[in-house]
Amino acid sequence: MSTVEIDTGDNANDRDTGAKAGAESAPPAPPLTYERASGRIEEIIRRLDSGEAGLRETLELVAEGRRLVEFCAGELEAVGRGLEELRLDELVARLERGGDEKGNRGTSGSAGDGGSAGSGGAADANDPNPFS
DSSP: OOOOOOOOSHHHHHHHHHHHHHHHHSOOOOOOOHHHHHHHHHHHHHHHHHTOOOHHHHHHHHHHHHHHHHHHHHHHHHHHHHHHHHHHHHHHHHHHHHHHHHHHHHHHHHHTTTTOTTSOOGGGTTOSOTTO
8 A cells, every 4th residue: 555755855856766675676577477477467467456556556556557458468369370371381281291191082083973071972971070
């Protein structure tokens, strides 16, 4: 919970500069990862659910949470693109490996039925996957 200090003396300025100096000498924060961000989001949710956060703290927590959610969404999108690329690469490899076998069988079976894919020709009847 944030508190407001009313101190017009020089001590308040000394505390501020001391805090800044201490922050500068602190080791750098570890790089943000999806796991750290999602863990922090959970902490923020618990704090907000507790009802103990004041108005300013709530605003700060919500802003931080939003940044973290956006970061996580970006990470998930990147992983999703990577998975799509892997699936495409896998599909290309399967097509290259099995393209000659299925291509020869598929063309001989579809030549007599006018080349339509779903016509149910005799060559396709034993195929476990008629869509390949």
